[in-house]
Amino acid sequence: MTKLFREKLSRVLSSEELAKVYTSFDIVGDIAIIKTQNEDNLIEQAVATQIMITHKGVKTVLIQTSPILGDFRVRQLKLLAGENKTLTKYRESGCVFMVDVEKCYFSPRLLGERSRIASLVKPGETIVNMFAGVGCFSVIIAKTVVDCLVFSIDVNPVAAQYMKENIRLNRVFGKVIPLLGDSKEIIKVNLQGKADRVLMPLPEKALEYLPYALCALKKHGGWIHYYDFQHAVGDEDPVEKTKLKVAEKLSSLGAGYVWGGSRIVRSTGPNWYQTVLDIQVISLPNKF
Ligand SMILES: C[S@@+](CC[C@H](N)C(=O)[O-])C[C@H]1O[C@@H](n2cnc3c(N)ncnc32)[C@H](O)[C@@H]1O
CATH class of the missing domain: 3.40.50.150 (Vaccinia Virus protein VP39)
Structure with missing residues (x-):
């Protein structure tokens, strides 16, 4: 989480709530994937909303609800904000990749x-x-x-x-x-x-x-x-x-x-x- 993002989050969350927020998320194409350290859905929603405000290209915010598991190394994800989808187009090193972030392993x-x-x-x-x-x-x-x-x-x-x-x-x-x-x-x-x-x-x-x-x-x-x-x-x-x-x-x-x-x-x-x-x-x- 960048300093700016943390600052913006501190305007909507108390310092106690902010401390509970998991401090990182990944952006894959137009999907952001976050983790949380607590059960509080309101905090998750506040983080998701803030991600969509701060990162204009993000259309979907998902939260990881299971560890990466099994032979296929995949995880379960739940929609927090935006479009309900898990397929995105990701760019890296001059190449473009279609990735389903729930059905396939992927890490930026x-x-x-x-x-x-x-x-x-x-x-x-x-x-x-x-x-x-x-x-x-x-x-x-x-x-x-x-x-x-x-x-x-x-x-x-x-x-x-x-x-x-x-x-x-x-x-x-x-x-x-x-x-x-x-x-x-x-x-x-x-x-x-x-x-x-x-x-x-x-x-x-x-x-x-x-x-x-x-x-x-x-x-x-x-x-x-x-x-x-x-x-x-x-x-x-x-x-x-x-x-x-x-x-x-x-x-x-x-x-x-x-x-x-x-x-x-x-x-x-x-x-x-x-x-x-x-x-x-x-x-x-x-x-x-
Ligand atoms: C950590 S991911 C690799 C990620 C990939 N190299 C990348 O840069 O995105 C591991 C992959 O190995 C695959 N896998 C697991 N067991 C395998 C096996 N026995 N043979 C071939 N692929 C396997 C999984 O389905 C998964 O896609």
Whole structure:
């Protein structure tokens, strides 16, 4: 929440009510999504109204009523103000995306990370995006790098449908190949030994699916971008904690590797962080 927004809110809420308001919201296209720390519907309504006054482009304000859940990583949302809809058009890095924010996972907070990964891809590369959602990483890479091929996998049929739509909207047909299904199965059957680079933007499954990321890489190896959620307190370094866990797994699998750039992507709660490790795999296990 910006200082200005907080100031405006303080004109309609008491300081006690203001303290209860959850301090952040996301804007995806013309939809704002807020969280609240209290049960008071009047406060939620006041925040929603203020968002619509302050952000002229916002047509709908939704409130998240469940955590992000299940294999599809989706959440329940309730209408607070404006048009009753969950589908919106979102713009990022010169690309446009249709996103249903209730039926598909989506976070605008990965904007910097998507553009960082796109900047690492070299012309001629083949990429496997194991958990692609509506295709943001895949489309942005394909738009940024003239000559590349991205196999873009998601298990959620609705996300895969919007991925196809986003490929069409951004004219990257033939450069991004949309694939519906479990990335583990798709890699085993169709994509063994094909990739220069593998993206694993699903922290909850990354460790379990690491053998399949290795399996997708070309014989001489390549890059894996590994995402994690990590708890860290005091002097603990969330990136180093992620490295320890992943190093153990890679060693047990018999892969040779060196660390590339690794960093905290964002903070996700008190003492919780999303981390990313760029791993250069230099030798693959003898068998998977
Ligand atoms: C955190 S989201 C990825 C978001 C996306 N990379 C982006 O930038 O918007 C994780 C995605 O993985 C998908 N998923 C979960 N399990 C999967 C699996 N076994 N194979 C393929 N996709 C899977 C979910 O449906 C969800 O869309």
